[in-house]
Amino acid sequence: MSEQRSASEGRGGGAATEPFYSLPNLLTLSRLPLAAAVWWDASDPLFVLGILALAGLSDVFDGRFARMIRRRRLAAGAVSADPKALGGPMATGAWLDPLCDKVFVVSALIAVWVAREQPLGTMLLVGLREILMAPAALLFLALRGRWPEAVVDFRADPWGKATTVAQFAAIALGAFAHPALSGAAAAAGVLGLLAAARYVWRTLRALSQG
Structure with missing residues (x-):
């Protein structure tokens, strides 16, 4: 659900590459300890809601x-044409943000499933995106070397962001054992x-053009 990182060049020329430990990326990475912290008291719905709120704010x-x-x-x-520069489709923030979102979710x-004993099928439905994308991501990593020049856009699109919001809402409802x-x-x-x-289609299109 992150905004696109910027892509630009300094006045002295050269691509403005994105440092891994930039402030936006540190905020993104904060969702990893939150992913662990939620286990501290997942049986307390208010505690889970607080963790979700912190993750959402980050x-x-x-x-x-x-x-x-x-x-x-x-x-x-000027804006840099380097896809790995700030704001580019392959910049650090482009893949780090959706990755941390998925780990947290x-x-x-x-x-919540373990602590609140919600139906397994319901919780699997909430995590359907991750279930589908895990093997696709592994396949992409295994075959990536065949298309070294392909520019794959890792940035989250509106569908991905909407899914994350819906997942947060479902997790909160699960924590409260709400009938909704x-x-x-x-x-x-x-x-x-x-x-x-959408992710698979974008990746296949990029590889076909690479």
């Missing part, structure tokens, strides 16, 4: 800081299916 603010950096770099020079989902969980899980599942299909 997702909001990493995008805001990314936009701020983008404005500054655009003011400093899976951890929180399993924690089934409907939220169905919505997350449908969005997850569409998001996974």
Whole structure:
């Protein structure tokens, strides 16, 4: 659900590559300890809700800081064509944000399932995107060397962001054992299916052009 990192060159020339430990990326990485923290007391719905809120805030603010950096770099020079530069489709933030989202969602989902004993099928539906994308990602990594020049856009699109929001809502409902969980899980599942299909389509298109 992150905003696109900026891509630009400084006045002195050369691509403005994105440092791994930039402020937006550190905010993104904060979701990893939160993914572990949710297990501390997953039986307490208010505790789970607080962890979800912190994760959501980190997702909001990493995008805001990314936009701020983008404005500054655009003011400093021309936009870089390097796909791994800030804001590029293969920049660190482009793949790190959706990865941390998925790690957090899976951890929180399993924690709530274990602690609150929600139906397994319902929880699997919430995590359908991750279930579908895990083998696709492994296949991509295994075959990536065949298309070394292909530019694959790792950035989350609106379908991916909507899926993450729906998953957060479903996890919160599961923590409270709310009867609306089934409907939220169905919505997350449908969005997850569409998001996974979009990721696969974008990747195949990029590889075919590479």
